[in-house]
Amino acid sequence: MEEKKDLREQTNPIFNTAKSVLPHFCIAGDKDAPILAKKFGVDADSLLGSGEVSRKLRSALT
Amino acid sequence: MVETRYLSTNKILGNYKNSTIVEIACGYTPRALNETFKDMHYIGCDLPIVTDEIGTVIGEMCAERGIKNREFHAADGTNYRSMRDALNSVDGEISIICDGLLTYFNNSELTELCTNIRRLLKEFGGQWITSDPDVNPLFMAAMKAVHGKAAFEDLVKTMDVFAEQSDTKLEVQNMTVLAYDYENSMKTVTDFLRSVGLKWEIVPMSDYVTEIGCLAGYSDEAKAEYIKSLESVHIWIITPDENFKETEETYESDSFGVTANAHGGTMEIKLRGRLDSITAPELLAVYEKTTAKEKVEKIAVDASELAYISSAGLRVLLIMIKQVGNGNLTVTGQNETVQTIFDQTGFTDMI
Numbered sequence: 377m378e379e380k381k382d383l384r385e386q387t388n389p390i391f392n393t394a395k396s397v398l399p400h401f402c403i404a405g406d407k408d409a410p411i412l413a414k415k416f417g418v419d420a421d422s423l424l425g426s427g428e429v430s431r432k433l434r435s436a437l438t
Numbered sequence: 439m440v441e442t443r444y445l446s447t448n449k450i451l452g453n454y455k456n457s458t459i460v461e462i463a464c465g466y467t468p469r470a471l472n473e474t475f476k477d478m479h480y481i482g483c484d485l486p487i488v489t490d491e492i493g494t495v496i497g498e499m500c501a502e503r504g505i506k507n508r509e510f511h512a513a514d515g516t517n518y519r520s521m522r523d524a525l526n527s528v529d530g531e532i533s534i535i536c537d538g539l540l541t542y543f544n545n546s547e548l549t550e551l552c553t554n555i556r557r558l559l560k561e562f563g564g565q566w567i568t569s570d571p572d573v574n575p576l577f578m579a580a581m582k583a584v585h586g587k588a589a590f591e592d593l594v595k596t597m598d599v600f601a602e603q604s605d606t607k608l609e610v611q612n613m614t615v616l617a618y619d620y621e622n623s624m625k626t627v628t629d630f631l632r633s634v635g636l637k638w639e640i641v642p643m644s645d646y647v648t649e650i651g652c653l654a655g656y657s658d659e660a661k662a663e664y665i666k667s668l669e670s671v672h673i674w675i676i677t678p679d680e681n682f683k684e685t686e687e688t689y690e691s692d693s694f695g696v697t698a699n700a701h702g703g704t705m706e707i708k709l710r711g712r713l714d715s716i717t718a719p720e721l722l723a724v725y726e727k728t729t730a731k732e733k734v735e736k737i738a739v740d741a742s743e744l745a746y747i748s749s750a751g752l753r754v755l756l757i758m759i760k761q762v763g764n765g766n767l768t769v770t771g772q773n774e775t776v777q778t779i780f781d782q783t784g785f786t787d788m789i
Contacts, residue, residue: 394491397466404444405651408468408499415495416466 394418439580441652442643442668443537443569448474449646450567450673457531457564460524462515462551463539464488470496470508479507483524485715486512514715515539516550516748519693521558531564540570545612546779547748552613552634556678566636566676569643571627575617575671576643583653583664594618617670635682639675644668695743698724700732710743713751722754729761737762742771752785759788 394416401409448469451459455478461469464482469475482489482496493510500508511524515536525532534555543551555566569576582590610616612630616623631638644665653661694717695710705728713721728734737758741747759767769789772780780786 394466398468400440401444401466401468403652404441406444406468406472408471412466412468412471412495412499415499416491 439576440538441650442576442580442647442671445650446569446643446646446673447535447537447567448472450641450675451475451478451533451535454531454533454565454567457533458525458528460528460532460534460558462513462521462534462536464492464510466492471499471503471505476505479528480509481524481528482508482510483513483515483521484510485514486719512716514748514750515554516543516547516746517712517714517716518554518557520716521554525558525562528562530562532558532562533564534558534566536568536570538570538573540568540613541573541611542749543611544749544779544782546775546782548612548630549634550746550748552631552636555676556635556682560678564677567673568676569671569673571613571615571674572643572671573614575615575620576668578617579664579667579671582667583656583660615672631676632679635679635684636676637679638677640672641675642669643671643673646673694720696721696724698728700728700734703733703735705729705732705734705737706740707737708740708743712746712748713744713754714746714748715750718748718750718754721751722757725754725758735762735766737767739767739769740771741769741773741776744772744776747776747779749783752779752783755785756788764788 394413395418398409398413398416398418402413452474458479458481459469459475460481460483461467462483464484465488467482470480470482482492484492489510489512496508496510500506509524509527511520513520513524515521540548540551559566578590581593585593610623610626613627614623615627628638647668648665650661650664653664693711694713696707698705698707700706705725707721707725709721711717739755755767755769767789769780777786780789
């Protein structure tokens with residue numbers, strides 16, 4: 377997997393990784409985004425808060 | 439901005455419930471899990487590594503929820519064959535969507551993408567739904583809502599200052615509407631769409647988004663002002679122009695091939711077909727395998743059978759240049775399309 381990630385990173389610097397992309401869907405308020413994030417080892421609970429995902433981020437914007 | 443775009447795409451897809459959703463550059467989207475689309479066929483397209491990962495996880499989650507008809511395919515919007523192969527199971531119309539993709543393309547890639555989309559829509563019927571051309575007006579609306587009008591005006595002044603100080607001239611790409619130069623930029627976009635055989639309808643985002651969760655902590659006045667500003671931000675619904683005169687074009691010859699050998703410190707590479715985000719990893723793998731066995735100080739690339747190169751392909755060549763040094767990689771035999779891409783991206787100065 378590490379080798380594959382190196383190839384991906386080198387051939388496309390705009391490659392999507394779960395860690396960089398899934399928080400965007402959490403921002404979008406998609407209720408499945410935090411659940412999906414956990415499947416990829418992205419701890420949305422610590423990043424943004426599971427069921428509180430959108431609210432925490434929203435409060436960070438104010 | 440992310441929420442507005444995501445919500446509006448989801449909402450407008452509700453108007454096309456009999457179509458298959460084809461999401462280009464789907465990334466790690468949870469869209470396939472959305473209950474709204476439970477009865478719709480969904481196909482996600484992205485780089486091979488992304489679709490391998492997301493396809494496995496989404497497949498498991500869909501099985502748990504009893505959701506069927508979810509597919510993920512390694513496909514690049516600029517590579518027609520990969521896109522067409524991804525749609526082999528489709529029966530009926532398609533709704534092609536992309537959120538936040540177009541800004542990453544140069545004009546050559548944009549032309550390839552639009553041409554491929556036109557061909558797919560002509561075959562299957564349906565539409566391309568995207569708000570990507572309006573990313574600038576959307577950004578401006580979001581910045582004003584979050585930071586206020588005064589801060590927004592300071593940002594615009596800052597952009598002007600940096601533009602004057604910078605040595606780099608940013609090329610505004612052909613599908614970019616500019617809020618501060620609306621008429622001219624709309625003309626550029628619509629002229630471009632006509633040139634690639636597409637026609638369009640634009641609908642205000644405010645028709646599809648009436649509430650934004652991210653603004654929950656803001657005053658009712660600020661929220662209302664933002665929603666009102668979405669009247670000037672549009673979703674584009676794009677379909678093939680029936681009056682467009684097609685030329686004879688073939689696609690099968692674009693399959694990729696690479697051969698390489700190294701001797702006396704020089705590596706000779708011959709490229710055939712399309713070098714894009716789907717095929718670039720293959721070139722990189724061949725290069726790394728060869729350089730693992732032989733010391734390479736110069737690289738000679740025969741591009742006489744190279745049909746097209748995308749930014750992903752250029753990045754692999756740049757990796758090679760970084761390792762052998764400027765001036766030690768030569769490219770010969772390239773066609774006009776490839777040479778134009780070299781010139782537009784500044785790659786010509788490196789070889």
